[in-house]
Amino acid sequence: MSEGTKEPDGGEEKVVLKTHDGQEFTVDMATANQSGTLKNLLSEVGSSSNNPQVIPLPSSITSRVLGKVVEYCQRHAAGGGRRGGMQALEQFDEELVELDKDMLLDVTYAAAFLDVPRLLDLTSQAVADAIKNMSVEEVRHYFGVVSDFTEEEEKVIRSECPWAFE
């Protein structure tokens, strides 16, 4: 369970994020505001410490994935001013995306859904870096994609730009 940060004026506003598998993450507003989606939502409905708003999330965002996003948002809500400055924050970012590929894609999905632009940047770049210079077969294998083209169709697509496959 995630703890909130400092209390600015007594009772601090909290919000509860609830995953489809029933897990709840209680976060403070600064953390929630890292997400554009939550920020918009909360600006309309509001939340308080006594009666925190519960926000249910789609099933595609599992508690493990949400845990990663919350970790990112908490760290970035605190900013570079704490725990070792910007350098430590950069290192945190780097280590955060050292995930297996399915998790990386799930976090990418969650970052897009929750609108956390910099996290989306990090994970998207990590995925792109992973498949750089891979052959078609390697990309399929990496993502666990089964080709839905016939041999003939694939040949046609390749013939459109043969030089890209050399």
Place this chain on the structure above:
Amino acid sequence: MHETHADDDSEASVEVPGLGAPPSASPIQLLPQDVLHNVLGRLTLCEVLACRPVCRTFRDALSSSPFLASLSPLRLLALRHPRAAASPHPSLHALDPSFRRWIRLPLSFLPFPSFSPVTASPSLLYLWVDAAPSSSASAVATFAKNHTKSLAVCNPLTGFHRLLPPLGSAWSRHGTVLAGPDGAVLVVTELATLSYAPGPDRWLKFPLSLPSKPRSPILMADSVFALCDVGTPWRSQWKLFSCRLGDLGGVRGWAPLEQQEWGNVFDIFKRPRLLAGAGGSRLLLIGGLRSSFAVDAPCSTVLILRLDLATMEWDDAGRMPPEMYRCFGASGPSVAAAGGNNKVKVFGGDGKVWFSGKRVKGKLAMWEEEEEVGKSGGGLWSWVEGIPGYPEAMYRGFVFDAGFTATP
């Protein structure tokens, strides 16, 4: 963390994708297309195209025009292949300088019996074509009966092409073709500049008010630059002229670019040529460096000077290393002999210069500009091996940014 099970979850949680995807879909196939674009848009253009056959989700996402247009173009050196159309698989031979590999862009979509690539603007390739009458009854065919050689523009990546209107006179074919922004084309001949814009879709002819035949004209940042020989029949004396595109027919027209402080900067060159420097605000002047001011003085190497158009100051941008220069020379160890020959072709643009020569078969010398101005004698010199095609040919070429940012 406490796991409270959701009892009666009446709050409408937002349920998203995965609906239309196949049951065995991989997580990558479940991403919304804009998110997939965000991921794959970080790949190079070449990598993006190479990912198209992965699956339908990829093919569809990677065929979207706005997405393709957002990718950085692939910077290439296109060769002016003498027999580009003659091969059973007509193609544009080009060097990808960042990986030093030669690639072939298929041009078999062009319906012309012969063609020869001459110049390019971002995403667009211009070619002289033999527009022989074809069976397809069109204005093109009618026109082609009278004029067999014409300019065409195409995008080799999308396979679209278009013939430009006829140029009118035969001698225009001997002019230098320059391609500018927004589909503008110039043909600079000894006597006139022909200017084409896609809007009015016609050629305008402007007489050249220059003291002599323009040599090595280039188009950079909305202006045409050219060298003119203002010397005597016995001794060349070069002068730099420029004209803004909008001023071609205007009163201002062509004007010399000169400064008192420059002195005799052009006199140290034998057969100078102009090319665009990197970034669109610097000119490169390339030529044999005379070892003395004597008329027939041999050259000691190739010199590249750079003119910063903002400050109007020259700096020494690069000198070909002696051992490289010797390779371009005539037979025997005599370096002096090398200077006299004119069998070196200089071409390039945007901060890259290539040299081909009769004596350096199958390879090119390449110079890459260093961004830092004022760093004398800088730049990177290297050999590029493995020219495809005919190793005995003297190649020329031009910079071509292959991409999806423009269509003919």
